[in-house]
Amino acid sequence: MPSAPALEFRNVAKVFDGLRLFDDLSFGIGKGEFFVILGPSGCGKTTLLRLIAGLESVDGGDILLHGAPIHNVAPGDRGVAMVFQDYALYPHMSVADNLAFGLRNARVPADEISRRINDAARALAIEPFLDRKPGKLSGGQQQRVALARALVRRPDLLLMDEPLSSLDPALRLRTRRELAHISKTLAATTVMVTHDQVEAMTLASRIMVMHEHRIQQIGTPLEIFMRPANVFVAQFVGATPMNVLAGNLRQTARGKAGFDLDGTLIATAIKHPGLPESPSWRLGLRAEDITLTAPDAGQIRATVGFVERLGEQSWVHVVLGDGREVVATQTGVSQYSDGDAVGLSFDGARAHLFDADGMAYHADVS
Amino acid sequence: MTERRGWTHLLFVLPFLAVYLWLLVYPLLTGVSLSLHRANLFGGATFIGLENYTRLFRDATFRQALGNTVLFVALCVPVLVTVALALALALNRAGRFAAALRSIVFASSVLSVTVMTIVWRQVLTVDGGLLSHVAQGVGARPLAFLSDPHLVLPSLVLITVWWSLGLPMILFLSALQQIPRSVYEAAALDRATPWSVFRHVTLPALTPALLLVIAYECALQFQLFGQPQLLTQGGPNGASRPMVLYIYETGFNHWDVGYAAAASQILFALILVVALVPQLARRLWGRA
Amino acid sequence: MSAVAIAPINTRGRQTWAWLRLAFCASMLAFVLLPLLWAVYLSFRPNVELMRHAPLKLTGPYTLDNYIELFRNATLFRWFFNSMVVSGASVAGVLVLSSLAGFAFGRLQFPGRNWLYALVLMGLAIPDQSVILTRHQIFSDLHWHNSYLALILPGLSAPLGVFLMTEAFRALPKSLEDAARLDGASTFSTFWHILLPQTVPALASLAIYTFLLSWNDYWWPLISATRPAMFTLTEGMAAAQSNYIEVTGMGVLTAQAVVAGLPVLIIYILFQKHIVGAVTGMVKL
Numbered sequence: 001m002p003s004a005p006a007l008e009f010r011n012v013a014k015v016f017d018g019l020r021l022f023d024d025l026s027f028g029i030g031k032g033e034f035f036v037i038l039g040p041s042g043c044g045k046t047t048l049l050r051l052i053a054g055l056e057s058v059d060g061g062d063i064l065l066h067g068a069p070i071h072n073v074a075p076g077d078r079g080v081a082m083v084f085q086d087y088a089l090y091p092h093m094s095v096a097d098n099l100a101f102g103l104r105n106a107r108v109p110a111d112e113i114s115r116r117i118n119d120a121a122r123a124l125a126i127e128p129f130l131d132r133k134p135g136k137l138s139g140g141q142q143q144r145v146a147l148a149r150a151l152v153r154r155p156d157l158l159l160m161d162e163p164l165s166s167l168d169p170a171l172r173l174r175t176r177r178e179l180a181h182i183s184k185t186l187a188a189t190t191v192m193v194t195h196d197q198v199e200a201m202t203l204a205s206r207i208m209v210m211h212e213h214r215i216q217q218i219g220t221p222l223e224i225f226m227r228p229a230n231v232f233v234a235q236f237v238g239a240t241p242m243n244v245l246a247g248n249l250r251q252t253a254r255g256k257a258g259f260d261l262d263g264t265l266i267a268t269a270i271k272h273p274g275l276p277e278s279p280s281w282r283l284g285l286r287a288e289d290i291t292l293t294a295p296d297a298g299q300i301r302a303t304v305g306f307v308e309r310l311g312e313q314s315w316v317h318v319v320l321g322d323g324r325e326v327v328a329t330q331t332g333v334s335q336y337s338d339g340d341a342v343g344l345s346f347d348g349a350r351a352h353l354f355d356a357d358g359m360a361y362h363a364d365v366s
Numbered sequence: 367m368t369e370r371r372g373w374t375h376l377l378f379v380l381p382f383l384a385v386y387l388w389l390l391v392y393p394l395l396t397g398v399s400l401s402l403h404r405a406n407l408f409g410g411a412t413f414i415g416l417e418n419y420t421r422l423f424r425d426a427t428f429r430q431a432l433g434n435t436v437l438f439v440a441l442c443v444p445v446l447v448t449v450a451l452a453l454a455l456a457l458n459r460a461g462r463f464a465a466a467l468r469s470i471v472f473a474s475s476v477l478s479v480t481v482m483t484i485v486w487r488q489v490l491t492v493d494g495g496l497l498s499h500v501a502q503g504v505g506a507r508p509l510a511f512l513s514d515p516h517l518v519l520p521s522l523v524l525i526t527v528w529w530s531l532g533l534p535m536i537l538f539l540s541a542l543q544q545i546p547r548s549v550y551e552a553a554a555l556d557r558a559t560p561w562s563v564f565r566h567v568t569l570p571a572l573t574p575a576l577l578l579v580i581a582y583e584c585a586l587q588f589q590l591f592g593q594p595q596l597l598t599q600g601g602p603n604g605a606s607r608p609m610v611l612y613i614y615e616t617g618f619n620h621w622d623v624g625y626a627a628a629a630s631q632i633l634f635a636l637i638l639v640v641a642l643v644p645q646l647a648r649r650l651w652g653r654a
Numbered sequence: 655m656s657a658v659a660i661a662p663i664n665t666r667g668r669q670t671w672a673w674l675r676l677a678f679c680a681s682m683l684a685f686v687l688l689p690l691l692w693a694v695y696l697s698f699r700p701n702v703e704l705m706r707h708a709p710l711k712l713t714g715p716y717t718l719d720n721y722i723e724l725f726r727n728a729t730l731f732r733w734f735f736n737s738m739v740v741s742g743a744s745v746a747g748v749l750v751l752s753s754l755a756g757f758a759f760g761r762l763q764f765p766g767r768n769w770l771y772a773l774v775l776m777g778l779a780i781p782d783q784s785v786i787l788t789r790h791q792i793f794s795d796l797h798w799h800n801s802y803l804a805l806i807l808p809g810l811s812a813p814l815g816v817f818l819m820t821e822a823f824r825a826l827p828k829s830l831e832d833a834a835r836l837d838g839a840s841t842f843s844t845f846w847h848i849l850l851p852q853t854v855p856a857l858a859s860l861a862i863y864t865f866l867l868s869w870n871d872y873w874w875p876l877i878s879a880t881r882p883a884m885f886t887l888t889e890g891m892a893a894a895q896s897n898y899i900e901v902t903g904m905g906v907l908t909a910q911a912v913v914a915g916l917p918v919l920i921i922y923i924l925f926q927k928h929i930v931g932a933v934t935g936m937v938k939l
Contacts, residue, residue, distance in 0.1 A: 055832050076838025088829035092851040102837030378758035382751040389811035393788035456675050476922040478870035480891035484911035485693040496692045540934045592872050634784040
């Protein structure tokens, strides 16, 4: 992480209707980062964004922008701009006036205002709409206007609250790619909130996963995916939730942990001596690390429950002897049908272990 | 939750609050105090306790006005609500005729009471009124709608219904339009008869509006004033004098303002009771 | 699927209902329109014909004399002008006071807000008749009767506008206000530049409603404006009908009613949608 964080949370607390929403929240964001806060709805991620913007007040701890606390700075003076989920464009103003409103309030000279509007309009390809009212624009165009309105302020920090969620799926993909491109060229420090892990994975330089008002993990997209900090992250991130199976822990001959799944031993690459005491253990394996074989060719026998065919790959839900369900990935269109007998082969080297508290343990990176 | 708070925001409500307290709340409270005084319009007030109130109940003119008012409300509100409801049900449909009729019915409510009484004077008067012409046309004796003590209150009901139909009709229509079409379609699929659709779908949806309209119209019609003041001056023999006219005459013709204030408190209490009864009924039915 | 599932339509019953409905609508149309048409008819009839109660004839004679007589009378114009001043100022005053207060009640936090709003809503239950005696004394003590101010001010104390505007401001998305704050707008600038323009439909309804209420008010002008020069048109129509037999005659009186009724009818026809909007807005109470 860079030495001087652009934004830092120090033990931040927030009370809402007498309820402690956040308690002792600390993290930092480096200059130029695209920082994504990812979590299911209701996890407190939008409140976090509003705390940064100054739309909510902090009830404990400090928020620092470039090392300086910002409690007593009005929202408009924080050097922060925001793209709202519903865009919140001023309906009665033309696009140009929408962009100019904040600049006029900041007493930016008129010629500077028109220069900045033209720059932003060019960068976001909204020049043809400058004289139109927002209501006459499509969802994607409105989204770009909202982004332009944030960018003309030349903010130190750009905040985005679910900026793509109001778009239909096809437009969302296109806009996501545009956003990736724009953020690369601008190199502005950005904090984005989303519940969509694909957006997080594709846009973020780092992701902070939140759940029930707590930070679950902060890391690069690859870290979050490869080395999830706990069961929640492991199951929240990924195209289909990670398979998590209860069983017994054994030590294998080579000092690695083995996992006893109904008498079938799955050898992992995780060092056994480093693991703490825990009353129970669970094994985590992504669907793509489980291979379907002929009924007797795998490590364990199972029956196909049902198949989801996505086109380029299929998710085969299989039922183990004891009724537990596991999802395995097959490339291409699966030929299995419900009730087929299959064998499963586990790629133990890619397995994760979770202790009774849900903490994750991974194989060392070689 | 907004973070904008503080005393300075009071400045936004202050202009209205000042006028509101000065010209509505203060006069209401001083009105109560005035009713406990013997006072005339030009100052000079003596505290006399409840004497004005006891005097009122011995006052035959007041008792007659009270009776007239209650009778008027009891006649007017049921007719008004029934006709407005029937109109709303009949006109709750698309189409030019229904839209035009809705507009025409509401139009009479935008006329002032003074214009409205001029119009109706020419309809009701014995000397060349529209109804006299009609009566002569069919060979009947013209009726003295405004000077016959038995006809004068029903006549006031008639013209008040004509004048006030628009508002309850609009309120019923807007309640009807909030019933989703799909409910009627579902009822049709369930082979419901028109009566049971009305009984189980339309009427329950209308109940809140119905109670609101009854309460509002009772409160409004208790304040009957302009129609008799302009058309009959309360006559003949006080047969059409309502309470507000009594208050007006007592306060501004006889300058007995303390006494008028007491009458006005009684009317206010009556209005509050009739406005609150439907609300209570709603609470009770809501629980049952 | 079997075709029997659909209930047979009772065609005869339906037709009876349709006829009843039509008959009801037609009689209501006659009930509402005939008095108005009768008044218009009388206003074009010569006064002599009216005085001798000539039988009803649609063939005439007709005359414009009543209207000509009317427009010779300067007081009518004075009353019309007074009504315009009073109603116009009432609309402006109500819009300013209600939108300021509605914004604060709907979107701002301040000490005692809920308590004050409850106090304002209570005012909706106060009928004019229970304040008019003491209100009259307030203006007497100030020697303000027979002035425009006295005719305008009481209308500004009605809380309905504050209620309608509070609802209108509450209905606006929170994000709009947040965006303005991030754009560095002050509280007043947020109100004036961003939120108030979104409430234009509610403002229009309130304006029309206030105009009609003020234009048609009879009680208060009757008490406060005692000099004929300060009469509003509505009050003037009362004075005209109390002495029509001696002074003007029925034809002129009816012509006056037509002339006095026309402005509100025109406003009603032009802004019907807004009036209905204001009226149905009250149901949310």
